[in-house]
Each structure stands twice: as C-alpha cells, then as structure tokens.
Amino acid sequence: xxxxxxxxxxxxxxxxxxxxxxxxxxxxxxxxxxxxxxxxxxxxxxxxxxxxxxxxxxxxxxxxxxxxxxxxxxxxxxxxxxxxxxxxxxxxxxxxxxxxxxxxxxxxxxxxxxxxxxxxxxxxxxxxxxxxxxxxxxxxxxxxxxxxxxxxxxxxxxxxxxxxxxxxxxxxxxxxxxxxxxxxxxxxxxxxxxxxxxxxxxxxxxxxxxxxxxxxxxxxxxxxxxxxxxxxxxxxxxxxxxxxxxxxxxxxxxxxxxxxxxxxxxxxxxxxxxxxxxxxxxxxxxxxxxxxxxxxxxxxxxxxxxxxxxxxxxxxxxxxxxxxxxxxxxxxxx
Amino acid sequence: xxxxxxxxxxxxxxxxxxxxxxxxxxxxxxxxxxxxxxxxxxxxxxxxxxxxxxxxxxxxxxxxxxxxxxxxxxxxxxxxxxxxxxxxxxxxxxxxxxxxxxxxxxxxxxxxxxxxxxxxxxxxxxxxxxxxxxxxxxxxxxxxxxxxxxxxxxxxxxxxxxxxxxxxxxxxxxxxxxxxxxxxxxxxxxxxxxxxxxxxxxxxxxxxxxx
Numbered sequence: 001x002x003x004x005x006x007x008x009x010x011x012x013x014x015x016x017x018x019x020x021x022x023x024x025x026x027x028x029x030x031x032x033x034x035x036x037x038x039x040x041x042x043x044x045x046x047x048x049x050x051x052x053x054x055x056x057x058x059x060x061x062x063x064x065x066x067x068x069x070x071x072x073x074x075x076x077x078x079x080x081x082x083x084x085x086x087x088x089x090x091x092x093x094x095x096x097x098x099x100x101x102x103x104x105x106x107x108x109x110x111x112x113x114x115x116x117x118x119x120x121x122x123x124x125x126x127x128x129x130x131x132x133x134x135x136x137x138x139x140x141x142x143x144x145x146x147x148x149x150x151x152x153x154x155x156x157x158x159x160x161x162x163x164x165x166x167x168x169x170x171x172x173x174x175x176x177x178x179x180x181x182x183x184x185x186x187x188x189x190x191x192x193x194x195x196x197x198x199x200x201x202x203x204x205x206x207x208x209x210x211x212x213x214x215x216x217x218x219x220x221x222x223x224x225x226x227x228x229x230x231x232x233x234x235x236x237x238x239x240x241x242x243x244x245x246x247x248x249x250x251x252x253x254x255x256x257x258x259x260x261x262x263x264x265x266x267x268x269x270x271x272x273x274x275x276x277x278x279x280x281x282x283x284x285x286x287x288x289x290x291x292x293x294x295x296x297x298x299x300x301x302x303x304x305x306x307x308x309x310x311x312x313x314x315x316x317x318x319x320x321x322x323x324x325x326x327x328x329x330x331x332x333x334x
Numbered sequence: 335x336x337x338x339x340x341x342x343x344x345x346x347x348x349x350x351x352x353x354x355x356x357x358x359x360x361x362x363x364x365x366x367x368x369x370x371x372x373x374x375x376x377x378x379x380x381x382x383x384x385x386x387x388x389x390x391x392x393x394x395x396x397x398x399x400x401x402x403x404x405x406x407x408x409x410x411x412x413x414x415x416x417x418x419x420x421x422x423x424x425x426x427x428x429x430x431x432x433x434x435x436x437x438x439x440x441x442x443x444x445x446x447x448x449x450x451x452x453x454x455x456x457x458x459x460x461x462x463x464x465x466x467x468x469x470x471x472x473x474x475x476x477x478x479x480x481x482x483x484x485x486x487x488x489x490x491x492x493x494x495x496x497x498x499x500x501x502x503x504x505x506x507x508x509x510x511x512x513x514x515x516x517x518x519x520x521x522x523x524x525x526x527x528x529x530x531x532x533x534x535x536x537x538x539x540x541x542x543x544x545x
Binding site (some may be wrong): 083084085108109111112113115116118120123 | 401405408409412414417418420423424425454455457508511
C-alpha cells in the first residue's frame, strides 16, 4: 500500500479536517461530530436534502453539500455506512420546518441506517421522505431494478433535487423530481485495477495487467464480465449498449452524459471514451444536452470509469441547468 | 399477571441487561464463526444503555418507554444488529404507543411490529437464517395465545419456547445476509447469532413477567 496519509485509522477524520479547513466559509459540522457535515449557507423555509455514505468516493458524498445541491451529509468510514444517529443529527440541523429528503445509494447498511434515522426523526417531529438511487445496470437485470446499486448517476439526482428545493418547492415536489431523475438515469462501469482500503492495507481483489472487469461496483463488487482489456471504443460499446437498451434511450431522446473517473484514470482517457460515446449517440439520433467529464464518484485509487446517461424532459433539463456551488462542484446557469 | 405495566417493564429490562452481560462471551463466540465477533459487545452496550434509560423513565405509557429504549439502543449500539434491534423496539413501541398496561393481545401487536420492522429494515424474510427466524415464531405464538385467551405469563412462555425452537431451526438454514452469506453452504449446521439474540430478548420478557 502506498498512500499519502498519517495513520490509517485517522484517514477519514483527517480528510474531513482538510476539507473543512479548505472551505471555512462553506461547510460546518454539527453535534460535535466531524462526520456530520452541513452547508453553512441556509435558505429559510427550504426543504433540507441530506445524503450519507461511506468514505472513499470523493466527491461523493459530502462534496455535493453546497448551494443548489445538498444541505447535509453524514460520513462513514471507508466503504462503511455512517450511523443512524449521525444521520439524525444532520437531519435536525438542516430541517427548517419544511421537512427533509434523504437521497442515498442502494446499499444494505445505508438503507438500514437511513430507515432508522427516519424513524427517529419522526419521533422528533421532523417529516422525512426518502429516494434511493440504484442505477447501475450491471448489478441487477431489467425487472429487478430494486437490486441495482447506486453509483455516479446519483449526481444527477442530487443536482435536480437540489435545484427544485432551491425554488422553495414542497417536500413532496422535491421528492417527485428526485424520484423522476433517479428513474431516468442508468450507469455502467469498468474497472482496470483494484483499490485499497487504508485500514485493510491490501487490495480486496486482483486484476491481471491485461484484464478489465465490466460492470464492477465502486467497492469492488463483482461485475458481469472479466476479460482482456479492449481498445477504448470497444470498452465503451460494452458499457453504453446495455445502458441504451435498458431504459431504453431511443432516437429523438435528449440526454445528459456523465463520464466518471474512478480515481486513478486520467481525464485524457475519459475524453477518449466520450469521443466514441458522442459518436454512437449521434448515430442513434440521441441528442446530447450537457456533458460532464471528471471525477464524480470514485473508488479510492481504482482505475476505471463509468458512463451515466439521464434522459431529460423540459422539467429535468431546466433543473439540471440551474446554478450550483459546492466545494467540489461549480456550475453557472446553463 | 394480566398485563405488563411500567414497573414490570423496568424489571424486564433489568433481566435483559443481566442476560446480555452473562451471554456476552457466548454471543462473541457464536458471531465469530461467521461474523466479525462483535455481537456480544454490541448487545451488552445496547441493553446496558436501554436499562439505564428505562429505569429513569417517568412517563405512564409503556409504548413510549419501549420506543425510548429503542432510540437509546440505536445511539449506544450503531452496528447492524444493534440498529435492527433498535428498529424492532421503536416500531414495536410505536405500535402500542399510548398503551399504559400491556395486555397479551397488545404484546402480540408489539412483537409483530417488532419483527416486521426488522424484516422491512433488513430486507429479509423468514428462512434466511436471521434474527427473524426466532422473532417471527415468537410473534406467531403470541398471536395464537392471544386468540386462545391465555394469560400474559403463559403467552410469553409460549413465545419464548417458540423463539428457542426457531434458534434450533436456523441450524439447517443457509445464510443469505451480511458477512455470513459468504459462507452459504458452510453456514449449515451453525446456529444463527441474531436469532439467538432474539431468544435472549424473549427470555428477558419471560423472566420479568414470571415474577
């Protein structure tokens, strides 16, 4: 293991300390707990949006706490769920009387703890609704969408829900657009090399020099096919075709595309991927509204990438276009 | 005894704390077979905190007391099993929130909501080698006892017996959840640690009611 860190057990807390120190005017912690991060900037009467999840995925999850996106985030250890009490503390801190929406990925530990936090929030008199993102087509076949893991596509759910909440919409309205965004996103990933959890110290799986795994999850969950590394266009085809067939995305649709690096893959390679994604979509008559390329949901030092598509209608396009400002994401009005 | 009042509940939580203290090592050993071995520690923390919370409870409503115990467990034991048990007490407590003295039929409502709350939160069902495989038979036994017009002590005794039988039955099941799921075939023949916790909870109720 070769990492820039002090002690493995301090990895997460020192990462948060660094983020807080670098963004003093924007983020704060609550309940005397570093793992409970909230936006300092409050908009009166707004629905609060909270997320949470394990560390090791920056900018996920806390990187999207900011204006026009999320109000708070509970932060777990590397690849571990935060506790329900941490989620509850964030909920209490961001509720302004309009209720709180939880948006998080479809993982057992997170679901359990967010359900628990929602129960406790109810006892405290705070109304909570939940939208669980699960858009990785490799992790569950069509018809079993509820098994699908949440990966980079959750970015779109945050962005769209955050924009709606900033219009001071009701909790039901914010939940509706979040669910609509989640229903229209699909993602597929590819891994080229594993990642190392600091406290474990060695990779959780191995991939040979000449191998890739299509569909692997952002914690190293098994994918759908392991094989020889292909040229970029071939890799893109293996990822993009299942995405297009799943929703399906068809001629005349308008989409936004997200090419996400998993941590160790350079932007150059992501753009080489997009070159082919753009050509395939043009050939299929699918119009591209906005392309995001960079790191949105990583897996420590894993090499690889994911492709996400969201099908847009007027409402989703309008919300996606709204400005946002967080320590890890900046967008002007499109 | 025809119903369980606040004093009886305080007594039950006294037993639960002692039972979890006494069974700490047994649960650690059981959990170490296929889990990470922290179950004994988690349950001791959970019921020590719940016991303290319950002894200090000054309200009249038993459902409220059980809900508070659940919230305390969630804080004290944030592991998966701690959170599931907390969820059980919270859902159960809410299902009889305003009840002051718990009748057998209300106790069956409590344990049904307890079991269903855990099934929903843990996305599981009977037969998957989990805590549910002791809780669900216990809830069913209470429902039957209630229909048959049994008294509270007899009803809880039937539930405790059903829970212990449920624990035995987990030996023949294949694990589907958590770390234990990696051992699917190998998990056959091993008693489920979560189900054992459920039987210990029923034991606390049984001992507390019997006195």
